[in-house]
Amino acid sequence: MAVRLEDELKAYARSIGLDAVGIAAAGPFAPERDVLLDRQARGLRTTFEEPDVELRTDPQRLLPGARSIVAVGVSYLSRAHVPGARDGESGADGPRGFLSRYCRGPDYHVYLRERLRLLAAWLAARVPGARTYAFADTEPPIDRAVAERAGLGFYGRSGLLISPVYGTWLFLGGLLTDVQLEPDPPWHGTCGNCTRCVDACPTGAIIEDGVVDPRRCLSYVTQMKGSLPEDLREPLGNMIFGCDVCQDVCPYNRRPSVRAGDHPELSALPQVGGDDGPLLAELIRLSPATFRSTYARTAAGWRGKTVLQRNAAVALGNSRDPRAVPLLAEALGNPSPVVRAHAAWALGRLAAALPDLAPEVREILEQALATETEPAVRQALSKAANDAKTPAGTAGETPVRPGGPG
Secondary structure, three states, X not given: OOOOHHHHHHHHHHHOOXXXXXXXXXXXXXXXXXXXXXXXXXXXXXXXXXXXXXXXXXXXXXXXXOOEEEEEEEEOOOOOOOOXXXXXXXXXXXXXXXXXXXXXXXXXXXXXXXXXXXXXXXXXXXXXXXXXXXXXXXXXXXXXXXXXXXOOOEEOOOOOEEEOOOEOOEEEEEEEEOOOOOOOOOOOOOOOOOOHHHHHOXXXXXXXXXXXXXXXXXXXXXXXXXXXXXXXXXXXOOEXXXXXXXXXXXXXXXXXXXXXXXXXXXXXXXXXXXXXXXXXXXXXXXXXXXXXXXXXXXXXXXXXXXXXXXXXXXXXHOOOOOOXXXXXXXHOOOOOHHHHHHHHHHXXXXXXXXXXXXXXXHHHHHHHHHHOOOHHHHHHHHHHHXXXXXXXXXXXXXXXXXXXXX
């Protein structure tokens, strides 16, 4: 009996490290188009997205004559990961930050695109003249919608794709092609009455089933440029890049059968703290050369060094750890006004939370204010110095970064 091209393609895809593989028809994504237009009208589009809705939802715009889409996924769940565990807590060596599991190892875009290139070459060898268009996260196609149509999973209440085999821990990508391939049936999973992700979200960012307000989503907030909204700094806790809370509490991710990936190429890098999280002392002092040899190699590096140091300053302010004071005092001399302003905020927060430190912190802030010339930083220093005068017992407790059952 002859082996179908579709089965051969899937077998080859798995042999090169693509865990989940499905096939979808390359017709327009009409419902998704309406959703994107609605989100734009409500101001819920992120600055990271392709603004052309038609380009995102009509495969013909990207590959004229496209007939099929091969959807792929790579599991980034480590075999060592304990479901529900939250990494990045303070220890004897100082407070640590939290990096989402997707950005602890080498940049997955490189891994995924190389394998899509191999898959495209394989298909072209089997079907001479075949044309393809590969995408992995940053290209226009809505990878979750493609994966859902191809039967890899379903849209969860959190807006993430949930796979029956891999949970939410999948890097997604795909291959448009003009080769006619038989599509796979969709998988009709459901969240039922479960609202764990909604209840656990630190900022209430999941506003409707499958709809997330990016302005409140802490994963998005950690990637914002410039100054962070003050009302979102405390909920960040020690998050440096990404969040994972909605994934940690998802029952699909707690299933004993959920499958981990076997991809040593994507293992957490010791240079960024591995699975323990980075030491905030090292991160706040990050040099350009060290950034290039560490974080720039991960998916957390695309926003640059300043964003990471800004987030480290906020994490130090939320740490309730006296060892953060000299680190933040040093950061008041950082070349970036954004880092300096957030270090000022963090010092004020520490002083308000740990009143015994208030006199020392006020002196640090006032000394910095005497030489600071940037208006925004001066404003932050003045406000922080005032916060440092807050009487003991009136400052809010530093929230513990949510964990809960995962």
